[in-house]
Amino acid sequence: MKPSKLYTNQPDRFAAVEFTPELNVVLAEIRLPENQDRDTHNLGKTTLGRLLDFGFLAGRDPRFFLYRHEDRFADFVFFLEIELHDGTYVTVRRGVADQSRIAFKKHAARHQDFSDLAEREWDHVSVPFERARELLDSYLDWRALKPWRFRKGLGYFLRSQEDFGDVFQLRRFANSHADWKPFLAHILGFDAALIGEHYAKEAALTDLEAKSVTIRQELGGGDIEDAGKIDGILLLKTQEVEKKQALLDGFDFRSEDKSETKMLVDKVDERIAVLNARRYSLMANRKKIVASLQDDQILFNPDEAAELFEEAGVLFGGQIKRDFQQLIDFNKAITEERQGYLVEERADIDAELKAVNAELNTAGKRRAEMLAFLSETDTFAKYRRFTSELVTLRADIQSLQRQRDFVHRLQQLRTDIRSLQEDKIHLQSAIEADVETKSASPESLFSAIRLYFNEIVEEVIDSKALLNVSVNRLGHLEFKAELLDEAGNATSADRGHSYRKLLCVAFDLALIRAHLGEAFPRFAYHDGVLESLDDRKKELLISVLRRYTEMGIQSIATLIDSDLPKRLADQPFFETEEIVLLLHDEGENGRLFKMASW
Structure with missing residues (x-):
């Protein structure tokens, strides 16, 4: 000892x-x-x-x-x-x-x-x-240090000059708080198992969240996390592969010819007809709009009319001229507003025409490919085409399966993350309850250390000192050793080197005294x-x-x-x-x- x-x-x-x-x-x-x-x-x-x-x-x-x-x-x-x-x-x-x-x-x-x-x-x-x-x-x-070994807290009993900078965190505790705070809590009389488990859950949660980010990056970061949708697409593509494989195995493309013919008639030709009708309607409307824009001109000129009437010897009064001018201005305003609407409508028609033409080009190419397939007499050419389509489908299936595995892993990770978060909340509540109970109980080990600590400091410098342990918003313990003024408020005196060293000495001695009845240094x-x-x-x-x-x-x-x-x-x-x-x-x-x- x-x-x-x-x-x-x-x-x-x-x-x-x-x-x-x-x-x-x-x-x-x-x-x-x-x-x-x-x-x-x-x-x-x-x-x-x-x-x-x-x-x-x-x-x-x-x-x-x-x-x-x-x-x-x-x-x-x-x-x-x-x-x-x-x-x-x-x-x-x-x-x-x-x-x-x-x-x-x-x-x-x-x-x-x-x-x-x-x-x-x-x-x-x-x-x-x-x-x-x-x-x-x-x-x-x-034994009072267990489950930690003897060297864990040796710095509190072998204080070097480097260890007087902080009452609690020794030089050998330069690494993460998870390494030393559970131990310190233990020798102060708190439930270190709760604190250690909280840090373990926190570390596991950080690890799972990092894995979740990695998987989302592998998925491309897009909105492709719906496993049900992926399973549905995978089912359809798998069925298509089976059908094409059966055709290839039987070297019989009659059903595919029938399917292509039906699609050509029911789908492609029908769509081309609809698109052509729509394009005709759009072009007709556009022609009318262009004509309206050109025709919306006011040809009556009051000045020219006045000059004409003057040459004919007919009186054309100023008031009449002004009325005509106001009428013309009114008509111009209406015309300009109407032209604005017509220009907007023409722009919308032009945009829709562009989309319709693009879709017609695509449908036309598809129709040409189907007709070429139907008119193809070389069975081996059809075989090669089916084989190529089958390879593409299987590649799609592999990609979807990999994507589905990632999504399932992501969903499992999210489940585990939620579980860990709930565990952390429960642990934090338990830690807060433990700290509150031990701090309030005059019979606790922590209360004894508090009293001995204050007794030493007060005896040396005639000032009270408070040893305090609290739980922050993250569920971590915060340790403080402060000098108090007469009103019980913390002062800045403990920040001086000499008084901070005194607080370290007082803490070490109080710690040992409180454990005199146990196997402790x-x-x-x-x-x-x-x-x-x-x-x-x-x-x-x-x-x-x-x-x-x-x-x-x-x-x-x-x-x-x-x-x-x-x-x-x-x-x-x-x-x-x-x-x-x-x-x-x-x-x-x-x-x-x-x-x-x-």
């Missing part, structure tokens, strides 16, 4: 670090004045956490310093001693050069040194990496735990860590001496036994690895 000792096969280059079950401080002292203002010092304060992760069988990462500088660390073998739930210990041996071959040794006493232990003395030797993880999982037996490693806090808050936070160690929770805290609260020389901030590793910048002996920095 707790790291007990970390050592190597080369003690002269890496001194053993023996942890206590209580507060463990890794203190880096900056003694050289020229290093006081530097941000990084490469002493190994942060590296210790990475080595613990390595001992807990972290996967191979080429960016990890042991592999990035493998030429310098190839001969190192690391040993991590871990205290188990029953008070016994297991030591994990893992080398850098052969990091995928792990060894295990179970023992009763703490702080052992197995660096020179013979191979035959180990309980398991050269265990392949994945099998080694399974074996360590069984040794640790963190009982240690918390926090890198740079006091950074950016003022002195009073640092004192209070260390008091919280000490109080939590009295509950059985091991705390490993790393810090630089400049982060310590100001005190008199005879009033050290930490007890001597609390400092398990002292680093400094006065030469290689002050580093975690007693060698030149890399």
